[in-house]
Amino acid sequence: MLFIKPSWLGHFDERNEAKAIFSVHISPDGSRLASGGFDSKVKIWSTKAILEEDSNEPKQLCSMSIHTGVVTTVRFSPNGKYLASGSDDRIIIIWQIDLLGHNFGKMFGSNETNVENWRSFRRLIGHDNDIQDLAWIHDNSILVSVGLDSAIIVWHGSTFEKLKKIDAHQSHVKGITFDPVGKYFATESDDRTIKIWRTSDYCLEKTVSKPFKNSPSTTYFRRPSWSPDGLHIAGANAMNGPVSSVAVIERGTWTSLINLIGHEGAVEVTSFNPIIFRLPNTNKEDNKIMTIIACAGQDRTLSIWNTMNPRPILVTQEIAEKSIGDLCWSPDGLCLFLCSYDGSIVACLFDKDEFGEPLTAAETEKLLSKYGHGRHGTVLPESTAQLELEAKTNEAEANAHVKRMEDLMGGIEPVKIDCTSNETKSEILNKEMESTAYTEKCQTTLISKEPQINTTLSSIPSNNIHKSVQQKVSITKDGKKRVTPQLLSNLSDAPIENPLSGSLLQTSSEEQKPAQTLDLSEPSYALPKGGIRSLIIGNKRKNRPEENEEQHTFQKKGKMKQTNDQTKIDVPEFIRPAVICPSTSVSQIRLGVPKVITFLSMYVNITNNTLDVRNGTGEHKPTRITVTKKGNILWTEFLPKAVLLLAGNTLFWAVGCEDGTIIIWSPHGRRLFPSIVLESSPCFLECQGPFLMCITSIGLLHVWNIVLESSPHPPVSLAPILDASVFQSSELKSAPSIVSASINSLGQVIITLSDGDGFTYNAAMYSWLKISESWWAVGSQYWDSSGFKGTAGKSGIIAMLERRTDDEIMKLGRGRFLQKIVKSAMLLEGYESFETSVSISHLENRLSSAAILHSPDEYKTILNVYTRKIAEENMKDKLEELCMYLLGPILDDPYITWKPKVAGLDKRELLKEILITIGKQREVQRITTKYIEALQELNKSTDISTS
Incomplete structure (x- = not known):
């Protein structure tokens, strides 16, 4: 060298x-x-x-x-x-x-x-203190900065807008490095930790602190480095007992089992060679590869190590007169530059055979593919159509950015200023300043564009307008003036109703509500904590009579309290347990039945009607049912039986009774049907639109269309979703509880279990379909516990199901355990594409679920994400298949059945959108160009037939 x-x-x-x-x-x-x-x-x-x-x-x-x-x-x-x-x-x-x-x-x-x-x-x-380090992701999409304000700021790589500010470190952040795959970045701080962050959602993946205990805080930098094979992070300023060292942290487990020891002072900077080398005199089949790392710091010593040798391959002492602050390698890995606080820059030049044989770019890509790495080389456009498509993609992204900014600004339109040739720059600037001042004065009108303000200036007392505020001024001992602050609420005797604050409060309350009401029945008020318990007998069992000992009923006793020699009896929460139907004792599935509660009530927002039920004790004291509106009784009816559950909307009222009957009335109290007799007591009773759903205690699901007086499917058993096929014993076993059961306006039932799985019943296929499961939560990079949102920020059914799944996983405490198992498996041979494969399967499951549940906003959003992902991963076969599905037959063929819509959306319009979404992906330009031409031909033929 x-x-x-x-x-x-x-x-x-x-x-x-x-x-x-x-x-x-x-x-x-x-x-x-x-x-x-x-x-x-x-x-x-x-x-x-x-x-x-x-x-x-x-x-x-x-x-x-x-x-x-x-x-x-x-x-x-x-x-x-x-x-x-x-x-x-800063x-x-x-x-x-x-x-x-x-x-x-x-x-x-x-x-x-x-x-x-x-x-x-x-x-x-954006920073409030010194900036200490910067790092770019490999595809230039984001830039991350860290500083002495303990903040981490993520910037967009082309527009340079601030995407995220993270305040998680407890002290100065002095270094950052990116994973070569682009899935993580690591920051190192004076709080003696390295934190690993996910680039998908900028959330914390892991905090590593053990190697940095007792490390000195006197270093100006703590610059870590990520190895080019993605397997290790080198953490600067670590300690191994009383000795300074460099901690080598392993990917996935995020533990440090290796320390590079030899420096006498704290190590401030580490830098991995960007090239992966093969050991000299070894065959490619042996797969003996190594990475090179350089370390330097306060002891003015440069050390170079490789991952196949426990000792450094080079140690150069006093290469500089003061501490070394930074290191960088040339792209070919044969030259190392270092800088020092003494003002010098030193270049270290190595021979070609000094480290070993460098891996080719293709070999490096293959090596990184086990982490889902999908970088590709520069691909040139093959036609002008590709350039036109890229221009449309850029325009669509710009429009989306403008729309997002308008949403953030609350829909306030910017003031436009016409500039004539006679106006100077100063005149234009003055106009802009005047416009800005005018905008600030008129912010009340701008903010309250949509919500109308009922309060006017005339409604404000005149003595409260233009009232001067007398402030108390005192002089301190050192001669400085001190103005005593005045409480704004005491400035007037009469309260002032501020129209601006009113509009802001109204706007914020409106924003807290969902932009669109979720097409799903609300959770039952009668649902106990933890859901309805279920007992099940396996499909493979011996025929023998069941004992009544398996029936468990519970009853709370009223408490006695003695106060002033008078005995008071608290009113119990329920009258008694419900009477169990005899059919339950021989059923394969046995669900818990709600208790008979003294008083039940249900309110419908749209009509302001309230259904009240006061349960009696039988025919001598019947159950009283009353519907009221603003305190006025609309109608009343009496039943000789106890009511367990209520349901209702603008179309009908329904109650589920203890004896297994369902009674339905019109909004004005007219009985629509004779009592519907079920096989056992109801456990769930929900309604949405014209549909009414009931689940009975023996695990049968009933759905009726009350308006059409029909049912979309026969009664369905819940045995498949309660894992009846798993149990081999003829004895009762505890099965997952039902934590929620809902129905949408199309009559589709959605059920979530206590193990996190979510299901829907497909009437056309006569089958249960699993929409959400805990597997996606631990294996997919697209899982988000906050839910998946549609294009307009509206939360949909898929989002709600995944939130429920996430909640149940957290309740069981299985989340971290499952993630640890999955991440350990990712490091094994043969599981290189594990995360990518599971993530794509998760998106495909989401996509098909949104289509089945007719959720158009979610379908469109998921489709764009899925298309972008398979294009980035260069999955041309899947992309071609998707485009063919959306395009459909070009010529009318009576023998081909093709539905032009999916989830209520036009398939060919969706095809246009996804082609624009992936317009910049030149690796798949032959596919995008082909289908753009096909759409153009279809438009021409449509115009000719129309004319």
Whole structure:
């Protein structure tokens, strides 16, 4: 190897004294080296001039001095388009080379000459203290910054808007590194932890603290590094007992079993070589690969290690006069640059055979594929149609961004200013300022565009308008004035009703409600905590009589309290347990029956009607049923039996009785049917639209269309979803409880069990379908406990089911245990594509479920996510199949049955949308171009037939 330390390479002041350099980074093409230092400048150097002594290349390409503080970090974007720099002035500047610039030459007030022109493209403001480190994801989609304000900020990689601010660390955050796959990034802080974050939702994956206990907080940086094979994170400033070390954290388990020991001082920076090497003199079949890591810090020592050797392959002491602050490797992995606080930059040049044989790009891609890695090389457009499609995709993304901003701004339209040729810039600026001031004055009108304000200025007492506020001013001992704050509520005697605050309160309350009422019956008020318990007998059992001992009924006794020598009896919550139907004792399924409660009530919002039931004790004291509206009795009826459950809406009222009968009335109290007699007592009674659903205690599901006086399907048993086929014994076994049962306006039933599984019954297929299960929660990267939202931010049925599943998993405490098992399995051979495969299956399950449950908003959203995912993973067969499904037959064929709509949406319109969604994915451009042409031909034929 060769050390190169040019005397001209550094940051110098007017007296030619070297200033500290805190960061260096090399461009993706290896031609430029950026540095940032104490002189508040960002400098770009020619690497060819550094490495070749006789090179005629210009040495310094550019010097930028916009920062007003010390430049602490510089990082090129992976595509080389941008250079990001952070400083202790709390600002991030995104630089971009201006190839058409004409201001080359000497900088104003300086003797430095610029060969290239780099201009400030964006200024990112968001940190409240010094910025310590920056990192780009491999596909340039996001940039993450960390600083001394303990904050982590995620920025968009092209628009540079702030996407997320994370305040999770308890102290200064001094380093960040990205997973080469792009699924995680890791941040290291003075709180002596490394936190691993998911890039899918920016949530915490794991906190690693054990290797960093008792580590010193005197280091200026804690810069970790992620290995190019994605398997390890090197954590700086770790401790192994009393000795400084570098902690090597393993992916998946996030534990540190390896420490690199040898540095006498704290290690401030680690950097993995971007190339994966094969051991010398080994065959490709042996698969003996290794990665190279460089470490440096306060002891002014550089050490280089490989993962196949317990000892360092290189140790260079006193390579600099002060601490080493940053390291970076060239793209080919044969040159290492380091910078020091003494103002020097050193290049370490290695021979080609010094590390071993480098893996090819294809081999690296294959190695990373086990983590779901799907990066592809640059693909050129094959036709002008592809370029047109990409333009449409960019336009659609821009429109979506504008719409999102309008939603965030509350629908306030910006003030437009017409600029004529006679107006100067200052006049336009004055107009803008006036418009802004006017907008602030009129914010009441703008905010309350939709909600109408009933309060007017005339309703405010005149003595409360323009009332001056007399503030008390006192002078302290040191001569300073102190103004005593006044309480706003005491400024007037009469209360003022503020129209602006009223509109804001009204708007916020409206926002808290769902944008669209979920087409699903509300959970039953009679449902006990933990759901309805179920007992089940396996399908494979011996025929023998069941004993009545298996029937368990429970009764709470009223409590006696003695107060002032008088005995008071508390009214019990229920009168008695319900009488069990004899058929239950011989049934394969036995569900818990609600107790007979003294008083039941149900309210319908739309009609403001209330159904009240006061249970009696029999024929001598019958049950009284009353429907009232605002306190006025509309109708009353009496029943000689106890009522267990209520249901009702604008179309009918229904009650489920103890003896297994269902009685239905019209809204005005007219009996619509004779009593519906069921085989046992009802456990669930729900309604939505014209449909009424009942589940009985022997596990039979009934659904009726009250308006049409029909049923969409015969009574259905719940045995399949309660795992009846699993049990082999003839004895009663405890099965999962039913925690919720609902029905939508199409008569589709949705049931969630206590094990987290969610089901619906498909009447057309006469089968139960599993919509949601705990497997997706631990195996899919698209699982989100907050639910999946539609295009308009409306929560749908699929989202609700997945939230219920997540709640049940958390109640059982199985979430972390299952995740640990799955993540351990991902590291085994043969499971390389585990997460990707499960995630795609999860999206496909969501998609088909949204179609079956007729949820159009969710279907459209999931379809876009699914299409983008299979395009990114280059699954051309699945993409082609999906496009064929949505396109349908081009020619009318009476022998082909094709439905033009799915979930109420036009399939060909959906095809247009997804083609625009994946318009930038050039790997699948042949598929997208083919179906765009097919849609154009269909439009032409439609126009001809219409004309």
